[in-house]
Amino acid sequence: MLLMPDGVTFVIANGGIETHPDYGRAELNLDTMDPSVAFVDRRDGHLVGQLRLESGLHQLSIRHMAIDARSRVWFGCQYRGAPSDSPQLVGYATADGEIRLIELPLDTLR
Numbered sequence: 484m485l486l487m488p489d490g491v492t493f494v495i496a497n498g499g500i501e502t503h504p505d506y507g508r509a510e511l512n513l514d515t516m517d518p519s520v521a522f523v524d525r526r527d528g529h530l531v532g533q534l535r536l537e538s539g540l541h542q543l544s545i546r547h548m549a550i551d552a553r554s555r556v557w558f559g560c561q562y563r564g565a566p567s568d569s570p571q572l573v574g575y576a577t578a579d580g581e582i583r584l585i586e587l588p589l590d591t592l593r
Contacts, residue, residue, distance in 0.1 A: 485548055485556070487522070492531060492578060494556050495521045498544040500563065513563050518545040520556060520576040534582040536574070543570060554578065569593075 484495045499518030501511045518541065522531040536543060547559035555575040562570055569592050574584035 485550055486525070487550065487556075487578065488554050491525060493523045493525050494548065494550070494576075494578075495523060496545045496548050496558055497521060498546050498561075499541070500544050510563065513542060516541050516544065516563065518543060518560075520545060520548075520558065520582060522578050532578065532580060534576050534580065536582060536584065540570060540584075543572070551575075 484493050486492070487494055497517075497519045499516035500513070502508060503511060517535070519533050519535045521533045523529070524531055542564035543560040543562055545558050545560055549557045551557060555577055557573070557575045560572045560574070562568065562572065564570070569589060571584035571587060572592060573587060574582065576582040
């Protein structure tokens with residue numbers, strides 16, 4: 484979680500991986516993960532907006548955020564799908580509703 488430059492909005496990376504203390508670090512929902520980036524008003528806790536990548540990328544656990552000078556929220560992902568897949572792992576989201584992954588060369592993704 485980070486505070487946006489406006490001083491009012493928290494941005495929260497929801498990785499989407501469910502765990503439970505009874506099962507240690509076991510990942511319980513890899514087939515139904517629901518990662519997102521959420522914007523929440525820190526004053527009253529209301530959800531300002533929530534962004535998700537396309538449904539076919541639901542196994543990209545969104546994490547590792549930083550905010551740039553243009554107030555874009557950059558994030559890195561951890562892929563929890565098939566080892567043979569090579570999805571893009573870095574992207575950004577904006578408070579006005581844009582979320583996208585950037586194209587990195589395959590050698591960089593490895």
